[in-house]
Amino acid sequence: MKLLILDRDGVINEDSDDYIKSLEEWIPIPSAIAAIARLSKAGWTVAVATNQSGIARGYYDLATLDSMHARLRELVEEQGGELGVIQYCPHGPDEGCDCRKPRPGMLRRIAAHYGVDLAGIWFVGDSSGDLEAALAVDCQPILVKTGKGERTLAKTLPAGTLVFDDLAAVAAHLLQ
Structure with a gap:
């Protein structure tokens, strides 16, 4: 199985330091949606692992999160x-x-869902937390410069981190 795991905010859609609190505030990055579709059509399984602490903070509810994810699926x-x-x-x-x-x-739940080992699987994110999570399970850490990526790039990156402009560039690399 060719599996790619993505962070959501800043990778697939525009990010906000004020949280994405409604479907209207969830603004997809068009090239990212196209990249997911291209990868899928080429036989890749694209999964998402996203922190959504806005739920715990009371900024939005589960129904709102579900509506964002339904819209993402629809666009792809x-x-x-x-x-x-x-x-x-x-x-x-x-x-x-x-x-x-x-x-x-x-990431472990995604691996269990698909019955795969995470070693070497690419995990694409825009933050240090994404890169650290990837390393914890032997995934290949991938940083994109969208979202918080430029800020993250200014820090020391974990050894072996690959850097791309955006998800479209990741897809182009994987599909070449």
């Missing part, structure tokens, strides 16, 4: 692709869960 399907499983962490940063990145719980 409109371009002939399919999005795989979406794992999300609804917890706040102080709740001590195993799923909130940089902890690798969501």
Whole structure:
């Protein structure tokens, strides 16, 4: 199985330091939607692992999150692709869960869902927490410069991190 795991905010859609609190605030990056569809049509399974502490903070509810993910699936399907499983962490940063990145719980759940080993699987994110979660389960850490990526790039990156301009560039690399 060719599996690619993506962070959501800043990779697939525009990010906001004020949180994405409604379907109207969820603004897809068009080239990212097209990249997911292209990968899917080429035989890749594309899954998502996303921290969504806005739920714990009371900024939005599960129905709102579900509407964002339904819209994401719809946009990918409109371009002939399919999005795989979406794992999300609804917890706040102080709740001590195993799923909130940089902890690798969501990545492990994706691996269990598909019955795969995570060693070498690419995990694409825009933050240090994404890269740390990837390393914790032997995934290949991939940083994109969208979202918080430029800020993250200014920090010391984990050894072996690959850097791309955006998800479209990741897809182009994987499909060449």
